[in-house]
Amino acid sequence: MKKNRTLMNDLPEPVPEAMKAAYDEALTAGARGEIPVGAAIYDPEAERIVARSGNRSVELNDPGAHAEMLAIRAACAALGASRLPGLDLYVTLEPCTMCAAAISFARLRRLYFGAFDEKGGGVCHGARFYEQPTCHHAPEVYGGIDRSACAELLQQFFAGRRGGA
Amino acid sequence: MKKNRTLMNDLPEPVPEAMKAAYDEALTAGARGEIPVGAAIYDPEAERIVARSGNRSVELNDPGAHAEMLAIRAACAALGASRLPGLDLYVTLEPCTMCAAAISFARLRRLYFGAFDEKGGGVCHGARFYEQPTCHHAPEVYGGIDRSACAELLQQFFAGRRGGA
Numbered sequence: 401m402k403k404n405r406t407l408m409n410d411l412p413e414p415v416p417e418a419m420k421a422a423y424d425e426a427l428t429a430g431a432r433g434e435i436p437v438g439a440a441i442y443d444p445e446a447e448r449i450v451a452r453s454g455n456r457s458v459e460l461n462d463p464g465a466h467a468e469m470l471a472i473r474a475a476c477a478a479l480g481a482s483r484l485p486g487l488d489l490y491v492t493l494e495p496c497t498m499c500a501a502a503i504s505f506a507r508l509r510r511l512y513f514g515a516f517d518e519k520g521g522g523v524c525h526g527a528r529f530y531e532q533p534t535c536h537h538a539p540e541v542y543g544g545i546d547r548s549a550c551a552e553l554l555q556q557f558f559a560g561r562r563g564g565a
Numbered sequence: 566m567k568k569n570r571t572l573m574n575d576l577p578e579p580v581p582e583a584m585k586a587a588y589d590e591a592l593t594a595g596a597r598g599e600i601p602v603g604a605a606i607y608d609p610e611a612e613r614i615v616a617r618s619g620n621r622s623v624e625l626n627d628p629g630a631h632a633e634m635l636a637i638r639a640a641c642a643a644l645g646a647s648r649l650p651g652l653d654l655y656v657t658l659e660p661c662t663m664c665a666a667a668i669s670f671a672r673l674r675r676l677y678f679g680a681f682d683e684k685g686g687g688v689c690h691g692a693r694f695y696e697q698p699t700c701h702h703a704p705e706v707y708g709g710i711d712r713s714a715c716a717e718l719l720q721q722f723f724a725g726r727r728g729g730a
Contacts, residue, residue, distance in 0.1 A: 461647045462638050463670035464629075473627050482626045497694055498666035501687070505628035505663065519699060522666070526699025527692035529662055534684060534691025 406523055406530050406541050412512070415546045418442035418490040419512060421452050423546065425467060426492045426553055429454030436553045439467035439491040441475040441484065441508075450487060451475035467491060468499035472506050483507040492550040494543060497522030500529040504537050511539040514550030571688055571695050573707050577677070580711045583607035583655040584677060586617050588711065590632060591657040591718055594619030601718045604632035604656040606640040606649065606673075615652060616640035632656060633664040637671050648672040657715040659708060662687030665694040669702050676704040679715030 412419075418440045425438025432454070440452040451474035456465045468491050475484055488510040489503055494517040501522075503511055511523070522529050523541060530538035577584075583605045590603025597619070605617040616639035621630045633656050640649055653675040654668055659682040666687075668676055676688070687694050688706060695703035 457647060461641045461645060463641070463647050463672075464634055464637060464667045469629055472629060476626045476628070480626060482622060482628050496666060497687075497692060497697070497699065498663045498670065501661060501663035501666070502629045507628075520701075522662075522692075522699065526697040527662060527687075527694055529692055532662070532691040534662065534687065536685075 406528060406538075408540055408542050411542055411545055416442070416490065416512070418449055418488070419492075419514070419545055421449055422467075422490045422492050423514075423549065423553075425452050425454040426550070429456070429467065430553060430557050432456075432459060434458050436557050437467045437491065437493045439471040439489060441471050442488045442490060443486070444488060444509075445486065450478055450484075464498065466496065466499050468495055469502055472502055472508075476506070485509060488512060489539070490545075493517050493554065494521035494523050494525070496520050497527045497529055500527070501535075503539055504529065504535055507537050508539050510542065512542045512545055514543075514545055515547045515554065516543060571693060571703075571706050573705055576707055576710055581607070581655065581677070583614055583653070584657075584679070584710055586614055587632075587655045587657050587679075588714065588718075590617050590619040591715070594621070594632065595718060595722050597621075597624065599623050601722050602632045602656065602658045604636040604654060606636050607653045607655060608651070609653060609674075610651065615649075616643055629663065631661065631664050633660055634667055637667055637673075641671070650674060653677060654704070655710075658682050658719065659686035659688050659690070661685050662692045662694055665692070666700075668704055669694065669700055672702050673704050675707065677707045677710055679708075679710055680712045680719065681708060 421440040430436030453470035586605040595601030618635035
C-alpha cells in the first residue's frame with residue numbers, strides 16, 4: 401500500500417462494538433455463501449447501532465448489494481433521511497470504489513474498516529475516491545481495525561472455494 | 566475535460582431508442598422533483614430495452630438510488646442474473662464514481678452517456694474508474710450522445726431551483 405493522505409493514524413482500542421457487529425454480519429454472510437463482508441452504522445451520540453448488514457449480492461442477484469450499500473439504505477430508511485451526518489460506518493473490508501462513493505454521498509462522519517483490499521479497494525487503493533476533486537465530502541478514515549480476523553474470514557472463504565468445499 | 570483513454574470516438578447516429586428512453590426517464594424524474602437523470606439497459610441481440618429508471622434518491626431516501634443503480638437492479642431482477650454481459654447501459658449524464666463501479670461489477674458491455682459531468686463524473690473525470698488497476702472489467706464507453714438536450718434538462722432544473730421555481 402502506498403502511503404496516502406486518506407488514513408488517520410489512531411485506531412480505536414479495544415475493538416468497538418459496532419466493528420464486532422460488522423464482523424458478525426460478515427460471518428453470517430459467509431455462511432449464506434456470500435463473500436464474507438459485513439457492515440454496521442453507528443450513532444456515536446446515541447451510542448447505538450442504527451443498521452447492520454452483510455453482503456447479499458448472490459441472494460439478491462444484485463452486483464451492488466454490498467454490505468455497506470445495504471447498511472446505508474437500511475439506516476436511511478430507519479431514520480427517514482437521505483443523508484447520515486454524524487454517523488459512522490464500520491465495515492470488515494476496505495470499501496470498493498462504489499461503496500466509497502456511496503459513503504461520501506450519505507455524508508457519513510467516519511469510516512472504520514478492517515482488512516485492506518489491494519485488489520478492489522477504492523479508499524486507500526486504486527481510485528482513492530476521497531482524494532479526488534470530484535469527491536465533495538470525505539469521511540475521516542480509520543483502516544486496519546481487527547484486520548487479521550477480518551482478512552482471515554475472507555482467506556478461509558476463498559480457500560474453501562478453491563478446494564471445492 | 567482532459568483527453569483520456571476511456572472514450573470511444575464514434576457516436577451512434579441517429580440517437581438510439583434506448584437513449585430516448587433514458588431521456589424520457591430523466592424528464593419524468595425531474596417532474597417528480599428529482600435531479601433529472603435517466604437510464605435504460607438495452608439488449609442489442611434481442612433489440613429490446615430490458616429495464617429503465619430515473620433517479621429516485623429523494624423518493625426512496627437513498628443516496629445510492631441513482632438511475633443507473635436502479636436500472637441495473639431492475640435488469641438483474643428481470644433476468645434473474647447478477648451480471649449483464651452483452652447488455653448496454655444508456656444514461657443521460659456521465660456516471661458518478663459509484664455508478665461507474667456498479668456498471669463494471671455488472672459486466673455491462675457498453676456504456677453510452679449524454680452530458681459530461683466535470684464536477685461529479687467518475688468515468689472521464691475524477692477517479693476515471695475504468696483506468697484504475699482496481700477495475701477488473703471496463704465497458705466500452707461512448708460519451709456525449711445528445712449531450713445538449715441532456716445537459717439542458719439539468720441546467721433548467723437547477724436554474725428553477727435557484728429561482729425558487
